[in-house]
Amino acid sequence: MDGTLVDTEPYWIDTEYAMAERYGGTWTEKDAMQLVGNDLVSSGVYIKERMGLSQSPEEVVEELLDGVVERLAAGVPWRPGARELLTELTGAGVRLALVTMSYARFAAPILAQLPPETFRVVVTGEQVANGKPHPEPYLTAAAALGVDPARCVAIEDSGTGARSAEAAGCTVLVVQNHVPVPDGPRRVFRDTLEGLSVADLAALESELLG
CATH class of the missing domain: 1.10.150.240 (Putative phosphatase; domain 2)
Known part of the structure; x- marks a missing residue:
């Protein structure tokens, strides 16, 4: 988040x-x-x-x-393309989980600005015994969605988050923001979420395989 x-x-x-x-x-x-x-x-x-x-x-x-x-309370600063991508994904019936190490009371005002059920699963920091970079947060989310982590795409902006998702077996789309993120075996990099489509996310695994 x-x-x-x-x-x-x-x-x-x-x-x-x-x-x-x-x-x-x-x-x-x-x-x-x-x-x-x-x-x-x-x-x-x-x-x-x-x-x-x-x-x-x-x-x-x-x-x-x-x-x-x-x-x-003064305003939620959305990242470019974030809300548009969420709208396209939910419209296509893609099941989404929010995996954040922030607590529920911080996530609540952000989630309140999205349509209900945008995220079918929300995993917050106080819900897991081991936070990122441990894989538990993403494993918890995938289990709650009822899907294999290897069939999931995680979108991350930090090395800590990318390590967590990668260790869980997810394909990781990295959009760097405040900190640089090193390359990794299951990481694909983009400059922005703007213009990304469902088809683009579906093609990421093929890109990793070269």
Whole structure:
């Protein structure tokens, strides 16, 4: 979701800097990029240690979410082509799952802007024992959809997310955003979601096979 369907990374980064200022901690752009794609508790651990906070990682996460959800109220920054692709996929009867390491209360205002049942399955960070880059989030989503992960295309913007989907056996369409993503055996790269069709996604496996 973050960085792929919506460009909320600036919201997270602004909130992180605000927390550092509030508590007299240190934070840099490098720190912020370190967290892109991670599960939230891991990010909470990193922020706690980096800023020298007394709160637990879980409390850090909740404070971080408060700030980001507040910013979302001012508007949801959709990525180019994201809503159009979702509309085409649902119109074609393609079953979709949202796999995000954000929590449900962050995903809710974004999902509220989409037609009901756009995503038949939603897997959020608090629903899995192992977050990305572990394969559990994508394996959970595929099982809930009732499909073989090898028959799934995952769309990702980070190396952490791509590793998770790849380890689950998915074909991975990478649309880089804030961080560079290295090549991988099941990864295909595009510059944007704009103009992508159902047929384009269906052809990705053939492209990987060369």
